[in-house]
Amino acid sequence: PTDPLAAVDEAFFANSTTIGLRRQAMQRTVLDRAMAKVDTTWGQVRVKVASRQGAMVGATPEFDDCRSLATRAKVPVRRVLAEANAAALTLLSGRKRRG
Numbered sequence: 001p002t003d004p005l006a007a008v009d010e011a012f013f014a015n016s017t018t019i020g021l022r023r024q025a026m027q028r029t030v031l032d033r034a035m036a037k038v039d040t041t042w043g044q045v046r047v048k049v050a051s052r053q054g055a056m057v058g059a060t061p062e063f064d065d066c067r068s069l070a071t072r073a074k075v076p077v078r079r080v081l082a083e084a085n086a087a088a089l090t091l092l093s094g095r096k097r098r099g
Contacts, residue, residue, distance in 0.1 A: 031057060038087035042069040045084040049091060059088035 005023075012018055031050040038047050038061070045065040050058040061084035063077075070077040 036091055038084060038091065040069065040080060040083045040087060042073045042075070042080055042083075045069065045080070045087070047084070047088045047091065056092050059091045061085055061088055 009021060012021055031052050034049045034051070036047045036049050036059070037044045046062040048060045048062065049056055050060075061081060063081070066080040066084055067077050070080045073080075
């Protein structure tokens with residue numbers, strides 16, 4: 001079958017014991033995203049900032065940045081991540097913003 005759904009149906013029926021399939025339409029709502037940077041003892045970390053209708057609702061440090069800084073400084077990544085998380089929270093409160 002050239003229809004992707006028909007191909008999935010065919011695969012299920014041919015490779016399992018099922019005698020029926022259910023489909024459900026889903027929708028997804030996503031927050032707006034932007035990048036910022038925060039300072040830590042070990043260097044700058046990029047932070048994903050999530051917002052809805054112009055209001056910031058979350059800020060999450062990039063783990064790879066934290067891991068890289070931790071490796072270079074020979075400290076546990078959780079220390080860098082904890083400091084980056086604390087700095088990211090200041091973005092939400094509007095106190096300090098870099099980048």
